[in-house]
Amino acid sequence: GAVVSQHPSWVICKSGTSVKIECRSLDFQATTMFWYRQFPKQSLMLMATSNEGSKATYEQGVEKDKFLINHASLTLSTLTVTSAHPEDSSFYICSAPRTVRSSYNEQFFGPGTRLTVL
Amino acid sequence: AQTVTQSQPEMSVQEAETVTLSCTYDTSESDYYLFWYKQPPSRQMILVIRQEAYKQQNATENRFSVNFQKAAKSFSLKISDSQLGDAAMYFCAYRSSLYGNKLVFGAGTILRVKS
Numbered sequence: 001g002a003v004v005s006q007h008p009s010w011v012i013c014k015s016g017t018s019v020k021i022e023c024r025s026l027d028f029q030a031t032t033m034f035w036y037r038q039f040p041k042q043s044l045m046l047m048a049t050s051n052e053g054s055k056a057t058y059e060q061g062v063e064k065d066k067f068l069i070n071h072a073s074l075t076l077s078t079l080t081v082t083s084a085h086p087e088d089s090s091f092y093i094c095s096a097p098r099t100v101r102s103s104y105n106e107q108f109f110g111p112g113t114r115l116t117v118l
Numbered sequence: 119a120q121t122v123t124q125s126q127p128e129m130s131v132q133e134a135e136t137v138t139l140s141c142t143y144d145t146s147e148s149d150y151y152l153f154w155y156k157q158p159p160s161r162q163m164i165l166v167i168r169q170e171a172y173k174q175q176n177a178t179e180n181r182f183s184v185n186f187q188k189a190a191k192s193f194s195l196k197i198s199d200s201q202l203g204d205a206a207m208y209f210c211a212y213r214s215s216l217y218g219n220k221l222v223f224g225a226g227t228i229l230r231v232k233s
Contacts, residue, residue: 032218032219034219034220034221038161041207041226041228042225042226043209043223043224043225043226044163044209044221044223046220046221049218049220091161093161093163095163095221097219105219106165106168107165107219107221109162109163111160111161111162112161112162
């Protein structure tokens with residue numbers, strides 16, 4: 001089946017630094033990818049839609065200058081958490097839709113990245 | 119905007135028994151998709167089952183089946199012959215068939231399986 005990878009799987013950083021998380025579709029191309037944030041025992045909260053070759057679309061309440069998204073190729077989207085603070089600590093998940101049959105796309109999820117900001 | 123509601127924060131089931139997880143949703147659209155995703159302790163999201171709204175027949179995948187009531191906007195998941203490996207967080211999700219691939223998730227239900 002289709003595979004989406006994320007790197008790193010976990011990262012610890014100091015407050016004030018920036019952290020980049022990569023999301024790759026390994027065996028298919030994705031013009032759109034999605035970034036989610038998940039707190040423990042809570043649901044996935046959509047942060048933004050990453051669009052290849054154009055600006056990301058952010059959900060209401062998500063700071064676009066804080067969470068920079070770049071979709072530089074058809075297989076790679078990156079999320080950069082700038083000037084990270086402890087409240088940015090969370091589990092970040094990406095997903096990418098792949099056409100599995102005519103007119104139907106299925107979402108494939110990455111394994112997630114655990115970010116801890118000290 | 120569409121919303122998805124899962125009213126059961128936690129459920130327990132005895133191994134080999136059957137359990138039903140509830141989900142309701144709100145939409146003004148007539149064509150859409152509904153999903154159940156499983157998130158085990160590894161936190162990898164796994165698609166359990168999908169239902170296309172235009173199909174009246176309830177979807178089934180081995181031990182997993184749904185009860186889709188379109189008029190009532192209800193989409194419950196039944197797990198038969200529960201196994202220890204079914205223990206996970208389960209999310210109900212909605213996707214419009216018209217407006218891209220964006221998923222709207224419910225709050226989730228933690229399922230515990232007792233041996």
